[in-house]
Amino acid sequence: xxxxxxxxxxxxxxxxxxxxxxxxxxxxxxxxxxxxxxxxxxxxxxxxxxxxxxxxxxxxxxxxxxxxxxxxxxxxxxxxxxxxxxxxxxxxxxxxxxxxxxxxxxxxxxxxxxxxxxxxxxxxxxxxxxxxxxxxxxxxxxxxxxxxxxxxxxxxxxxxxxxxxxxxxxxxxxxxxxxxxxxxxxxxxxxxxxxxxxx
Amino acid sequence: xxxxxxxxxxxxxxxxxxxxxxxxxxxxxxxxxxxxxxxxxxxxxxxxxxxxxxxxxxxxxxxxxxxxxxxxxxxxxxxxxxxxxxxxxxxxxxxxxxxxxxxxxxxxxxxxxxxxxxxxxxxxxxxxxxxxxxxxxxxxxxxxxxxxxxxxxxxxxxxxxxxxxxxxxxxxxxxxxxxxxxxxxxxxxxxxxxxxxxxxxxxxxxxxxxxxxxxx
Numbered sequence: 001x002x003x004x005x006x007x008x009x010x011x012x013x014x015x016x017x018x019x020x021x022x023x024x025x026x027x028x029x030x031x032x033x034x035x036x037x038x039x040x041x042x043x044x045x046x047x048x049x050x051x052x053x054x055x056x057x058x059x060x061x062x063x064x065x066x067x068x069x070x071x072x073x074x075x076x077x078x079x080x081x082x083x084x085x086x087x088x089x090x091x092x093x094x095x096x097x098x099x100x101x102x103x104x105x106x107x108x109x110x111x112x113x114x115x116x117x118x119x120x121x122x123x124x125x126x127x128x129x130x131x132x133x134x135x136x137x138x139x140x141x142x143x144x145x146x147x148x149x150x151x152x153x154x155x156x157x158x159x160x161x162x163x164x165x166x167x168x169x170x171x172x173x174x175x176x177x178x179x180x181x182x183x184x185x186x187x188x189x190x191x192x193x194x195x196x197x198x199x
Numbered sequence: 200x201x202x203x204x205x206x207x208x209x210x211x212x213x214x215x216x217x218x219x220x221x222x223x224x225x226x227x228x229x230x231x232x233x234x235x236x237x238x239x240x241x242x243x244x245x246x247x248x249x250x251x252x253x254x255x256x257x258x259x260x261x262x263x264x265x266x267x268x269x270x271x272x273x274x275x276x277x278x279x280x281x282x283x284x285x286x287x288x289x290x291x292x293x294x295x296x297x298x299x300x301x302x303x304x305x306x307x308x309x310x311x312x313x314x315x316x317x318x319x320x321x322x323x324x325x326x327x328x329x330x331x332x333x334x335x336x337x338x339x340x341x342x343x344x345x346x347x348x349x350x351x352x353x354x355x356x357x358x359x360x361x362x363x364x365x366x367x368x369x370x371x372x373x374x375x376x377x378x379x380x381x382x383x384x385x386x387x388x389x390x391x392x393x394x395x396x397x398x399x400x401x402x403x404x405x406x407x408x409x410x411x412x413x414x415x
Binding site for chain 1: 210213214217218220221222224225226227228229230231303304305329331
């Protein structure tokens with residue numbers, strides 16, 4: 001997120017932390033504005049009664065993708081400087097399922113738990129403590145799982161690399177997928193609301 | 200168009216904007232700017248002036264001993280020279296292969312050759328290609344041999360020096376070198392035959408490393 005400015009030496013590591021702090025505050029603010037401080041709203045996602053999480057996240061993805069794409073096309077930023085998390089397929093699938101299960105049970109993901117705490121929600125605080133218990137347990141047992149943790153490394157992948165399709169085509173495809181997803185989400189929400197009204 | 204925009208809801212307008220931008224992306228081409236490189240002379244000169252383009256050999260030795268894994272050491276000499284001796288964790292990417300290497304733009308990369316010149320050329324190439332954390336090993340392999348593998352250790356150190364020398368001795372042994380004990384002070388002519396260089400058993404069999412992730 002700070003790559004283009006960081007690269008040109010506009011600020012160093014220390015100022016980078018300040019920038020990260022400000023970006024984090026902004027992130028938290030918009031999560032709260034989207035209603036993600038409430039575990040009920042977040043958990044409703046998994047019962048298909050309120051797909052706000054899906055819509056907000058996909059909006060963020062599309063906005064960021066278009067912004068980054070056009071800034072790079074016009075030469076304002078260097079896309080190759082943006083850090084990509086390397087893919088470790090098997091551990092990331094398992095980790096995603098664990099996080100998802102925790103998300104359904106606890107009603108928060110780590111970021112939204114911080115937002116919930118900021119507005120004084122006890123459930124968010126409990127979940128946040130749980131996160132640290134989990135981190136501690138994971139660290140203590142790390143030697144046991146480190147083999148799996150580093151399994152199936154695939155490097156830093158992007159969709160154009162994997163699919164070998166032109167970059168612009170994939171941008172368009174993701175936009176279409178998002179728009180289709182939004183329409184589908186609204187439809188599902190309406191149906192669920194109708195079903196609840198019947199019951 | 201403006202009329203249509205007015206009729207739509209906010210969501211509709213955003214969706215239409217995203218659709219139009221996505222459609223235009225079909226024709227806008229790739230965002231990566233290929234093989235051409237640019238040199239930001241100001242940035243480079245400032246980096247050089249601040250001495251932020253180099254890493255000393257003892258610093259590198261410390262990193263390796265501490266088992267740090269946030270950097271890559273790259274030997275830019277020919278494969279034959281590399282096979283003869285190289286700094287333990289180094290990988291061999293001769294200058295001609297730098298363009299197609301697997302190095303990543305955000306990695307911390309320490310370059311070395313026999314002396315500073317070839318490494319400095321490689322440094323310039325990588326910098327021009329937008330690599331951010333590239334460093335030259337100060338003095339190259341020559342300095343590595345002089346200060347890390349075969350440090351000259353005078354026979355009559357002061358107490359303050361003694362600690363430093365003991366440390367140098369340990370570091371030297373770690374990398375399979377031999378400290379050179381000198382009678383008298385270090386100005387004595389140094390004609391010690393360079394011992395045959397052999398590769399020590401790799402002390403840093405690093406597992407693939409993961410960087411910290413950014414999460415939701």
